[in-house]
Every structure is written in C-alpha cells, then in structure tokens.
Amino acid sequence: MNVSTEKDIYILGIETSCDETAASVVKNGRELLSNIISSQVPIHTLYGGVVPEIASRKHIERINQVIKEALASACMELKDMDAIAVTYGPGLVGPLLVGVAEAKAMSFAAGLPLVGVHHIEGHISANYIENKQLKPPFVCLVASGGHSHLVVVKDYGEYEVIGRTRDDAAGEAFDKVARAIGLGYPGGPKIDKLAREGNPYAIDFPRARVEGNDYDFSFSGLKSAVLNYINGCNMKGEEVNTADVAASFQKAVCDVLVEHSIRAVKEYGYDKFAIAGGVASNFALREAFETECEKQGISFYRPAPILCTDNGAMIACAGYYEFIKGVRDDYTLNAVPNLKLGG
Amino acid sequence: MKIIGLDSSGLTASVALVSDSVLTAEYTVEYKKTHSQTLLPMLDEIKRMCELDLSKVDAIAVASGPGSFTGLRIGSATAKGLALALDIPIVEVPTLEGIAMNMWGSEKLICPLMDARRDQVYTAIYEFKGMGKDYRLNALLAPCAVSVEELLINVNAFGREIIFLGDGAPVHEKYICDNVKERFSFAPAGRNRQRGANIALLGEIYFSEGKGIDPDLHAPEYFRVSQAEREKAEREGRAK
Numbered sequence: 001m002n003v004s005t006e007k008d009i010y011i012l013g014i015e016t017s018c019d020e021t022a023a024s025v026v027k028n029g030r031e032l033l034s035n036i037i038s039s040q041v042p043i044h045t046l047y048g049g050v051v052p053e054i055a056s057r058k059h060i061e062r063i064n065q066v067i068k069e070a071l072a073s074a075c076m077e078l079k080d081m082d083a084i085a086v087t088y089g090p091g092l093v094g095p096l097l098v099g100v101a102e103a104k105a106m107s108f109a110a111g112l113p114l115v116g117v118h119h120i121e122g123h124i125s126a127n128y129i130e131n132k133q134l135k136p137p138f139v140c141l142v143a144s145g146g147h148s149h150l151v152v153v154k155d156y157g158e159y160e161v162i163g164r165t166r167d168d169a170a171g172e173a174f175d176k177v178a179r180a181i182g183l184g185y186p187g188g189p190k191i192d193k194l195a196r197e198g199n200p201y202a203i204d205f206p207r208a209r210v211e212g213n214d215y216d217f218s219f220s221g222l223k224s225a226v227l228n229y230i231n232g233c234n235m236k237g238e239e240v241n242t243a244d245v246a247a248s249f250q251k252a253v254c255d256v257l258v259e260h261s262i263r264a265v266k267e268y269g270y271d272k273f274a275i276a277g278g279v280a281s282n283f284a285l286r287e288a289f290e291t292e293c294e295k296q297g298i299s300f301y302r303p304a305p306i307l308c309t310d311n312g313a314m315i316a317c318a319g320y321y322e323f324i325k326g327v328r329d330d331y332t333l334n335a336v337p338n339l340k341l342g343g
Numbered sequence: 344m345k346i347i348g349l350d351s352s353g354l355t356a357s358v359a360l361v362s363d364s365v366l367t368a369e370y371t372v373e374y375k376k377t378h379s380q381t382l383l384p385m386l387d388e389i390k391r392m393c394e395l396d397l398s399k400v401d402a403i404a405v406a407s408g409p410g411s412f413t414g415l416r417i418g419s420a421t422a423k424g425l426a427l428a429l430d431i432p433i434v435e436v437p438t439l440e441g442i443a444m445n446m447w448g449s450e451k452l453i454c455p456l457m458d459a460r461r462d463q464v465y466t467a468i469y470e471f472k473g474m475g476k477d478y479r480l481n482a483l484l485a486p487c488a489v490s491v492e493e494l495l496i497n498v499n500a501f502g503r504e505i506i507f508l509g510d511g512a513p514v515h516e517k518y519i520c521d522n523v524k525e526r527f528s529f530a531p532a533g534r535n536r537q538r539g540a541n542i543a544l545l546g547e548i549y550f551s552e553g554k555g556i557d558p559d560l561h562a563p564e565y566f567r568v569s570q571a572e573r574e575k576a577e578r579e580g581r582a583k
Binding site (some may be wrong): 047065098100105106332 | 383384386387397419420422424425428558559563565569570571575
C-alpha cells in the first residue's frame with residue numbers, strides 16, 4: 001500500500017462534555033489544522049466548580065461560533081470534511097447533549113458520516129497529535145477532574161482499563177485541597193504554581209494502597225489527611241504553610257501515579273508510556289514521569305498542556321481512528337454520561 | 344417556501360415540514376425515549392418519505408421556550424446544527440403560541456400549561472383576533488412561570504370561558520376543576536400537545552415577516568435562571 005497516494009482524511013471534532021466548548025479540524029488523525037476552545041472557567045469559578053445547567057447554557061450560546069471558527073482557521077469548509085466526530089460520554093449529560101444534537105444535525109444536513117467518541121479515548125489520542133511516531137501498544141495514565149484511569153492501549157481504539165480511582169479523581173483531590181487552603185477553583189494549576197515555593201518533603205501525607213487491585217487509586221484518604229493536618233494546625237494556633245501543604249500533597253499524588261504507572265508498563269512488558277487529561281499538564285507530575293521513565297529506559301510521551309485540557313482536536317484524532325476502522329453512528333446516538341471505556 | 348419545524352420543549356417530540364403553507368409531513372411522538380433519540384430520526388424519516396432536498400429548505404423554525412431546559416436545548420442544538428450546515432436562518436417560535444395554535448378558530452380563551460416543577464407552570468393566556476390574513480393569536484397574559492394559584496386569579500378575572508391544554512394540564516386538573524369560576528374545558532388528545540406543524544406554520548409567517556435570525560445568535564428562552572444562579576442571588580441578597 002502506497003501511503004502517498006491515499007486521500008487525505010479531514011475530521012471535524014466537537015467536544016462539550018464539561019465546561020469547554022471546543023471544535024477542531026485534524027488531518028489524517030495526526031495533523032492539527034485548528035483547535036478552538038471557548039472556556040467557561042471564569043463563570044464556574046464564581047460557583048467554586050462546574051455548574052451543569054450553566055455549562056449547558058453556555059455551550060448552546062457558543063457552539064456554532066466555535067465550530068465555524070475551527071473550520072475558518074483551518075481554511076476549510078464543512079463540505080471538505082470526511083466525517084464529524086463528537087464526544088458522547090462520559091461527562092455531564094446536559095453539556096454532552098448539546099454537542100451530540102449539534103453534531104448529529106450537522107452530519108444529517110451535510111451528508112457526512114458521524115462518529116461518536118469516548119472522552120477518555122480522546123484524551124489518550126491527544127498524544128498522537130503531539131508525538132507523530134507514537135503507536136500502540138503503550139500504557140497511558142489519564143488523570144483529570146473527573147477521571148483517573150490507568151489504561152493499556154493495545155491498538156488504536158482497543159483499550160483495557162487496568163486501574164481506576166475508587167473514590168475521588170486526581171483532579172478532584174486537587175480542587176478540594178485547593179479550596180481547603182484558600183486557593184479556589186480550578187485547583188490544579190493553582191496548587192502546581194504554589195507548590196513550586198514549598199517543600200515537598202515538609203509533611204508526610206499518606207500514599208494509599210488499595211486492596212484487591214494493585215493498579216487502582218484512592219485519593220480521598222489523602223484529601224482527608226490534608227484537611228486534618230490543616231485543622232490540627234488551626235487548633236494548635238499554628239500558621240499553615242500553604243506552599244508546603246501544596247508541595248507535599250502534590251508530591252504524594254505524583255508518587256502514587258508514577259509508582260502505579262511505571263509498575264504497569266514493566267509488568268505488561270511495554271517500553272512506552274503516555275499521560276493525558278487535565279492533570280497531565282501539572283508541572284511536577286510531568287517532571288516526575290520524565291525522571292522515572294528515563295531511569296527505567298521507558299519512552300515518555302505527553303501532549304502539550306493545551307491538548308491536555310478538554311479540546312476538539314483529541315476527539316477528531318480518536319474519531320479518525322474509529323472512522324478508518326469503519327465505525328459509524330446513526331441519528332439515534334445519545335449522550336451516555338457514565339460511558340465505560342474498553343467494553 | 345420550505346420550513347422545518349421542531350418542538351422538543353415538553354413530553355412530546357414533534358417534527359414537521361411545511362411547503363408553501365401546505366403541511367407536507369409531520370411526525371409526533373410522546374414515548375419513553377429521549378428527544379435526543381427521536382427528534383433527528385423523525386426528521387430523517389420525513390426526508391426519506393417526502394424525498395426532501397435539504398438544500399431547498401429556507402429556514403428552521405424551533406420552539407424557543409419556555410419548556411424543559413434539556414428538551415429545549417436538544418431542539419435548539421438540532422436547529423443550530425441544521426441551520427449552520429445548510430447556511431439558513433432560524434426562526435424562534437414561542438412554545439406556548441405553538442401549543443395554543445391547536446385551538447385555532449375558538450372564541451374562547453386559550454391557556455396552555457406546561458409543568459415547570461417547583462409548584463409552577465409555564466403558561467400564557469391567548470385569544471384569537473383579527474380576520475383573514477391578520478387572524479392570529481393575541482396574548483392577554485404574556486408567557487411566564489407562575490404558580491397555578493396565581494394563574495387562576497388571572498383566569499377568573501377575565502370572566503370568560505377558557506380551554507386548558509398542554510402536558511401541564513393533567514398535573515393540575517383537580518385544582519383547576521375546584522377553582523375556575525367560569526365554564527372551562529380540557530382539550531383532547533391530538534389537540535392538546537406541542538406540534539411541529541404549528542411551529543413550522545408560525546415559523547413560515549414570522550420568516551416572511553423578516554424575523555429569521557442568524558443561527559449563531561439563537562439560544563432558548565428559559566424564563567428562569569439556573570438553580571445555582573438563583574441560590575447564589577439569594578445568598579447574596581441575605582448577605583446585604
């Protein structure tokens with residue numbers, strides 16, 4: 001098969017599963033032609049977290065402009081697309097429904113194939129855009145505000161989730177600790193920044209082990225330990241060094257994520273590891289993985305921070321691999337808020 | 344002129360195609376499936392049955408609210424996606440006008456009711472006025488979210504016979520029966536729900552009056568802020 005004679009494939013990706021209205025055009029699953037993200041973070045900050053009804057309302061107000069901008073900055077028109085890919089789960093049902101209904105209507109009116117994409121599959125696929133040479137199999141850690149999954153990527157679109165969180169997602173723990181030390185929402189970037197001024201060894205927070213599955217995570221105990229530590233200080237009248245708390249908490253999260261992930265790569269006998277999701281843009285975590293992977297002779301892949309956040313490019317990319325396998329959805333496609341990965 | 348009408352504001356999902364004031368096709372479902380699963384497949388069926396060339400459609404009319412927040416957005420996102428891809432305008436048709444159109448020709452007052460939860464209804468009171476081409480709905484009580492008690496104070500003040508309809512009517516049937524002072528009735532099935540045909544036909548009128556809008560600008564008219572915004576306002580009100 002001569003690759004150079006094959007027709008280029010353009011996918012429009014649409015993502016509205018949480019609080020970013022996003023659309024993108026990606027060529028052949030790897031080349032980013034546009035990536036438009038309309039973030040609602042400033043609005044949800046007023047409420048200390050994402051409010052689903054407000055998110056849904058913002059999505060419907062912004063979605064057409066975002067899609068048109070994605071096409072325009074790729075210098076393309078809807079008719080030039082080969083398919084429309086859209087996130088149909090997991091996520092918040094109201095926000096998901098806006099993207100799904102919009103994508104289905106566009107697919108119907110433009111006569112384009114429709115491909116429903118799993119949000120986590122999207123996050124994993126963000127790595128294909130950034131690292132053109134990356135091919136399955138590899139192990140990927142997906143960590144975000146709503147998800148903490150350790151995934152074996154066996155092939156394009158073929159996944160086995162080997163570890164997941166038993167309680168809070170990693171990003172959720174960041175948000176809750178950030179609130180406790182008065183940083184506010186969103187917690188991840190704020191803790192990341194403050195932690196640089198603190199001592200990660202100042203406080204010995206617990207690294208949870210989970211009974212039953214060595215790959216599963218638990219962050220609620222760690223979160224409680226941080227809250228107890230702060231309460232303890234307050235009761236003793238001691239001033240809390242928030243930078244030390246942030247750094248020590250972050251170190252505890254990173255240690256667990258790194259330990260589980262590296263063990264998985266070795267036990268599955270792979271030599272490639274990737275991170276994805278909002279938490280993957282955490283500076284300390286990227287550094288910790290870089291160091292450990294180098295030590296262990298594992299190739300380490302990570303998307304640029306802009307592709308770690310929710311975006312349409314990752315959905316277009318995942319959609320591309322589903323599309324070339326022949327996956328098509330019909331107009332009954334619905335939002336599935338608790339959609340599972342890998343069956 | 345071809346107009347597609349969409350209404351998914353309540354329990355009913357309904358899609359219609361109107362061509363030069365003729366109702367070419369209408370598909371209505373009130374079933375346990377979500378609007379997300381029914382609305383576009385129904386339009387697809389109409390397209391196939393009527394060999395509709397989508398490039399000949401002039402505008403998308405959509406029930407713009409009030410109604411179920413999620414239901415309205417499924418209709419709106421569907422309308423916006425269609426209009427974006429076809430590069431045509433959207434015509435916003437108030438949901439309650441669409442329901443009231445079922446009673447065309449009546450000299451009685453017409454009161455559509457939609458269950459708005461929190462002990463309220465989305466409602467309005469209409470009558471038909473004018474003649475010939477100018478015969479149309481006139482709102483005596485503009486669309487609003489109110490308690491049934493408050494609505495019935497208005498209804499009784501008019502002192503005229505009235506017809507209740509809409510999926511909120513059965514919810515409040517007993518209270519209505521006990522408290523309305525004039526003659527009243529409930530519209531029967533087939534004439535008491537949202538209909539795509541009404542949205543498309545009203546859409547055709549509004550579109551010919553130049554009321555089509557850029558689809559980018561369309562969003563539902565909810566008649567209510569979100570619960571989080573309401574609670575935040577209450578907290579801040581107390582704090583002051």
